[in-house]
Amino acid sequence: MRRLLSTQWAPLLAATILAGIVLGFVTRQFGTAFNIYTILQTAAIYAAIGLAQMVVLAVADMSLAVGGIAGLVTITVGGLYDAQHCSVAAAVAAGLGLGLACGLVNGLIIVGMNLSGFIVTLATGTAFTGIAYGITSAIPYSTIPPALVSLGQGRVSFFSFLLLPAIALTIAVGAGFRWLPIGRSLLAVGGNREAALLSGISRARAIVVAHAASGLLAGITAVMYIGVLRSATPATGSDWLIISFAVPIIGGTALVGGEAPAMGCFVAALVLAAINDVLIVLNVNTEAVQMAEGLLIFAAVISGKLGQRIHGPSLMWRKPAARGRVRAS
């Protein structure tokens, strides 16, 4: 229990639940089962998007292609089911395979050419989106497998069925990083590249695996989202960039480099979904949501910086070690 309370996301979750209870009394709309279901539905999607980014952040890289891959997977699943009349299982399997392949392509280009993930995924992400728009002529598929609709829209009171895959993914990713050898090597590479190299862990392999996993997770997210939208549109993922970074950063990823708090991601997704909902219920302009996300990233990162010592250079922090050393000389 003490370990649970000392995690970075525990105060965040407590504050959100508290604020939720208060809001439940203040505004009638907030506490209804349907509203909580909406929050949980959004949170499930956010969590999955965040996990797709988190696995790449864990190796101190990043992917701007999460949305692009999701768009491509969405229209693949929709197209195979609607236009090619494949079975749901075949369409979903093909979509997930494609997501994995897209991630693999990203990883291989990054490693093969020794480039930064940023610029490669900016380019490939745009290309993936471009392909999705091109082959559909920007027209969404509207015949959606009933199974996916009941997954996306189904609920028991406030419990959205989408939480099931989201929780499963969170546990799977968390367990993978904790117990699987490949997960540990990903964290080792992210935490200290030189040390990982000296202990014989391949950085190239870690980066390729991380991007492939990210592609697969983006694909799964896309499949989850099809039911929510009731439409397979190539526009899926076009506005996921900021949320994909906001969720893992607020959840505490990469602040210490080489850490992948899957549970933190899930909690951050809950918080962001709740804020999103509150701003809408309170009739604040929806643009405020976007602003709030940006400010929350700062709040999370800065509070994280105050709360803990930084161990070394990581993606988020500009070479603090080097800075300190120079100042001392």
Place this chain on the structure above:
Amino acid sequence: MPIAGGRFGRLDVVFGGQTSAFGLVLLIGLTWTAFTLAGSGFLSSFNLFSIGQLAARDAVLGMAQAMLVVAARMNLAVGGIGAVCTSLLGFLLVSVAAPLWLAVPLVCAGGVLAALLMGWVELTTGLSSFVVTLAFLSVYAGGALLVTGGRQFQITSQALTVLGSGTLLSPALCPLVAVAIACGMVCWLLYFRSSLGWKMLAVGANERAARVSGINVPWVVLAAYGLSGLLCAIAAIMNASYELNVNAGFGADWLLPSFIAAVLGGVALTGGEVSVAGILLAALFYDSLQSGLTIINVPSYWIELPQGLVLLVAVLLDQLRRRRARSRHRAPAVGAQAAAEPEAAVSP
């Protein structure tokens, strides 16, 4: 480091970077020839005019991006600052009915301040520019929409209309091209004839070395942020000068062209290297390609794919060129190359 000043060895010319200017001229020539033969009206003055209009804005965006990329940082918030500046311009010209001579400096000041704030946050928190500018992108873009409430501003300023839609010398040339070239010249003077520019290049090539050699790194970084914001503001004004009916949604699609112009133009992503002529030519190539694809009747929904592919190919070719240059110069150390080396040498 000088424009097109590298070694003109065999294939180097087509591979961007130091010799990017010459390769890009070749590439533009090829594109223009191909589209002139394949479609009708590519070389019409109307089409050339609109290419110039768009390329001028994209070139300035490329320079805005390059300002920070040169200093080994990046500016994901070009579009966010663009949204703020566009809204500010619309508000000043339409709601306040301020004269143009007052509105333009105020908008530029707004852009500089918005960028300086990001720089200040980066320096005080020690966060990477990626996280800072990403967060500010959503703050600025969301904030601009929130404050204006998505309102449309119909700009009627005569001078601005002439700038965006008038003609210069020939009916095929938009006055905005002159603005872009002027910005380019100022940037060239900055990087190759001023100490501030050299300091920016030094900070980008090796921040630690720059610090220990007595460069006031925080001030140089702040200057880079401020100039990037200024160029974003200029791009916003240029954009408004031909769109005229503007809103806070402007800038949402600026990130990609800004990186394409900078990277294709030969600005090293690791910092410390710039080619101003390359940026101008890269923007011209990019918008020629976009326009040409429309001329040969490629449907609009296929337009996004080439954007991604152009960036991907540019990055890959640039990396290939660097690799070859590195292997060729491994034995005898070459002074000009040495600045760009340390960053690359770290990776195993």
